[in-house]
Amino acid sequence: MAIEPITQVSGRAIHVPGADIDTDRIIPARFMKCVTFDGLGEYAFYDVRFDPETGEKTNHPLNDDRFSQASIMLTGINFGCGSSREHAPQSLGKYGFKAIVAESYAEIFFGNSTTLGIPCVIAKKEELDPLKAAVEADPTLEVTIDIENLTVSGGDITIPVTIPDSARHALLSGKYDPIAELLENKEKIEATAASLSYVS
Amino acid sequence: MGKTLYQKVWDAHSVGTLSDGRTQLFIGTHLIHEVTSPQAFGMLRDLELEVKYPKRTFATIDHIVPTENQDQPADPLAAEMIDAIRMNCDDFGVTYFDLKSGKQGIVHVVGPEQGITQPGSTIACGDSHTATHGAFGAIAFGIGTTQVRDVLATQTMAMEKLKARRIEVNGTLRPGVYAKDVTLHIIRLLGAKGGIGYAYEYAGSTFDNFTMEERMTVCNMAIEGGARCGYVNPDDTTFEFLKGRPYAPSEEEWDAAVEGWKSFASDPDAEFDDIVKINAEDIEPTVTWGISPDHGIAIGENIPDSADTDDAEEKAVIDEALAYMKIPAGTPIKGIPIDVAFMGSCTNGRLSDFREAAKFLKGRKVASSVKAIAVPGSQITAIQCEKEGIDKIFEEAGFEWRAAGCSMCLAMNPDKLIGDQICASSSNRNFKGRQGSPIGRTVLMSPVMVAAAAVEGKIADARETFDVTDTCAVA
Numbered sequence: 001m002a003i004e005p006i007t008q009v010s011g012r013a014i015h016v017p018g019a020d021i022d023t024d025r026i027i028p029a030r031f032m033k034c035v036t037f038d039g040l041g042e043y044a045f046y047d048v049r050f051d052p053e054t055g056e057k058t059n060h061p062l063n064d065d066r067f068s069q070a071s072i073m074l075t076g077i078n079f080g081c082g083s084s085r086e087h088a089p090q091s092l093g094k095y096g097f098k099a100i101v102a103e104s105y106a107e108i109f110f111g112n113s114t115t116l117g118i119p120c121v122i123a124k125k126e127e128l129d130p131l132k133a134a135v136e137a138d139p140t141l142e143v144t145i146d147i148e149n150l151t152v153s154g155g156d157i158t159i160p161v162t163i164p165d166s167a168r169h170a171l172l173s174g175k176y177d178p179i180a181e182l183l184e185n186k187e188k189i190e191a192t193a194a195s196l197s198y199v200s
Numbered sequence: 201m202g203k204t205l206y207q208k209v210w211d212a213h214s215v216g217t218l219s220d221g222r223t224q225l226f227i228g229t230h231l232i233h234e235v236t237s238p239q240a241f242g243m244l245r246d247l248e249l250e251v252k253y254p255k256r257t258f259a260t261i262d263h264i265v266p267t268e269n270q271d272q273p274a275d276p277l278a279a280e281m282i283d284a285i286r287m288n289c290d291d292f293g294v295t296y297f298d299l300k301s302g303k304q305g306i307v308h309v310v311g312p313e314q315g316i317t318q319p320g321s322t323i324a325c326g327d328s329h330t331a332t333h334g335a336f337g338a339i340a341f342g343i344g345t346t347q348v349r350d351v352l353a354t355q356t357m358a359m360e361k362l363k364a365r366r367i368e369v370n371g372t373l374r375p376g377v378y379a380k381d382v383t384l385h386i387i388r389l390l391g392a393k394g395g396i397g398y399a400y401e402y403a404g405s406t407f408d409n410f411t412m413e414e415r416m417t418v419c420n421m422a423i424e425g426g427a428r429c430g431y432v433n434p435d436d437t438t439f440e441f442l443k444g445r446p447y448a449p450s451e452e453e454w455d456a457a458v459e460g461w462k463s464f465a466s467d468p469d470a471e472f473d474d475i476v477k478i479n480a481e482d483i484e485p486t487v488t489w490g491i492s493p494d495h496g497i498a499i500g501e502n503i504p505d506s507a508d509t510d511d512a513e514e515k516a517v518i519d520e521a522l523a524y525m526k527i528p529a530g531t532p533i534k535g536i537p538i539d540v541a542f543m544g545s546c547t548n549g550r551l552s553d554f555r556e557a558a559k560f561l562k563g564r565k566v567a568s569s570v571k572a573i574a575v576p577g578s579q580i581t582a583i584q585c586e587k588e589g590i591d592k593i594f595e596e597a598g599f600e601w602r603a604a605g606c607s608m609c610l611a612m613n614p615d616k617l618i619g620d621q622i623c624a625s626s627s628n629r630n631f632k633g634r635q636g637s638p639i640g641r642t643v644l645m646s647p648v649m650v651a652a653a654a655v656e657g658k659i660a661d662a663r664e665t666f667d668v669t670d671t672c673a674v675a
């Protein structure tokens with residue numbers, strides 16, 4: 001179950017504006033009628049990408065051809081709030097996103113994304129705004145998230161970012177999916193279970 | 201220095217520290233449902249893993265269950281999901297409360313009802329409203345599907361410890377003000393992201409006097425304020441509720457269990473990272489006007505106007521919300537016509553919710569312009585309501601009385617808003633498209649306020665619609 005460390009993510013970026021973008025917006029509940037995650041990519045942000053009444057494409061940034069190759073999302077505050085559905089980061093990953101830069105994240109979304117190897121780094125609004133502007137001015141701009149040194153850069157802009165130490169360590173050591181390590185501690189798990197009256 | 205309940209439960213369930221610094225936390229009770237578990241079982245099979253403690257996982261179906269005829273899934277995908285959970289529970293030896301068990305319902309109603317939810321435990325479920333179970337003094341939180349796999353395979357998961365914030369509400373709620381108003385008020389006050397990084401301890405005389413159902417309503421919406429879990433310290437009200445339930449400790453084990461549970465309560469000198477104090481008398485019947493649960497106002501207030509703020513971000517938030525809601529800025533929320541009234545969900549789909557609403561609906565009629573549905577949170581809740589004649593009161597008033605499930609809270613079953621209908625809803629989320637139509641509109645409120653809106657055909661102050669002076673304990 002060895003997985004590759006993630007030290008850096010590079011690619012084109014897209015700015016998806018908004019505060020409190022919830023997981024119902026990222027993947028509407030009706031698309032969760034499935035027993036695998038396989039087909040979720042095409043439904044990411046579906047109800048804001050397509051006009052609910054006409055079915056026509058909206059002017060959502062994800063419909064803008066200039067950003068069709070973007071693999072890094074730049075967004076706002078409290079991204080991924082609401083439902084715990086892993087379908088949300090799964091759909092973003094399958095849509096083609098490899099990493100997210102936001103002002104902050106809802107916790108469950110952050111944890112789900114990290115486990116899938118989608119780094120979610122945090123930037124201050126005033127520092128992120130110029131990068132968003134640069135990406136909007138030049139959609140071909142190559143953006144690099146450096147997990148090791150905690151920076152995001154694009155063109156002549158480099159900004160500091162943060163990420164909780166545990167997530168940074170998990171990504172850099174290739175242990176963001178913790179199952180192997182969880183399984184290793186079999187005896188300790190059994191000892192804890194035995195100490196809990198409602199379990200044993 | 202004393203410890204908080206959160207700290208004590210955390211310590212008791214801590215297996216060790218992982219290489220990334222997170223804690224490997226033992227999950228004593230794992231709840232699963234049909235939407236977020238099938239992929240986890242798929243991962244188990246791919247990795248050739250077993251369920252480590254099958255007796256510590258309990259399953260039911262709720263999200264996609266039709267409420268008109270429970271046995272007939274609306275489409276092949278829903279049927280496939282129901283088949284999948286049945287097969288997975290069979291294959292791995294997991295207890296499954298299916299439709300025929302008489303115990304099926306919303307997972308957060310079923311756990312407490314069965315006495316599975318207990319003080320001092322850790323509870324995880326692939327559903328963000330798992331915080332509900334914190335009402336019993338458990339540390340309960342939502343997880344993603346890969347974590348469902350982790351819990352199935354190891355009964356543990358990797359987790360970062362949270363800070364603790366005590367939210368103290370003291371005093372007596374005024375007539376017509378309910379636990380739902382308390383939770384909407386707290387979220388309005390602290391914001392949808394205010395709780396990120398925190399576990400909420402709800403305390404104070406208001407919570408001391410609350411029933412378990414009222415405590416569940418408040419804990420349920422901790423996540424809407426950004427807090428992954430919220431809890432109330434266990435007390436006699438908690439123990440009384442649990443006694444005699446199917447999975448509660450037996451008569452012989454009872455006294456020892458209660459002693460153990462009491463020891464988890466926060467110490468009087470426990471230290472918190474933050475403390476917030478609220479007067480119960482300051483809380484008004486609260487409704488939402490926008491697209492986030494922190495867009496709440498008292499029923500007597502006006503809808504916000506972006507012209508009244510100089511903050512560019514706040515302006516943008518108000519404008520986006522009002523463009524979606526299509527309601528006029530700066531005018532009273534009271535009087536906005538509604539199309540649908542929804543009574544139910546893991547927030548307010550319990551017996552006391554239906555009892556209290558029925559008290560006021562008796563002899564009244566739902567406005568002819570309103571489609572009103574009442575969806576009990578569980579089969580047991582439904583049966584009890586039917587025994588008490590509550591179903592008849594709802595039906596005579598013009599509500600459709602349905603079978604148990606999540607229903608129009610998230611509309612994964614056939615219960616959906618159509619077009620841009622406005623719904624007065626006792627549920628927990630007013631996100632864009634939440635109730636099944638991508639342009640549907642949700643106004644969150646207490647069950648009695650939903651009843652008032654249904655009767656008036658518009659958002660109303662239940663204190664004016666009904667005589668609420670004899671308000672009894674209700675969530």
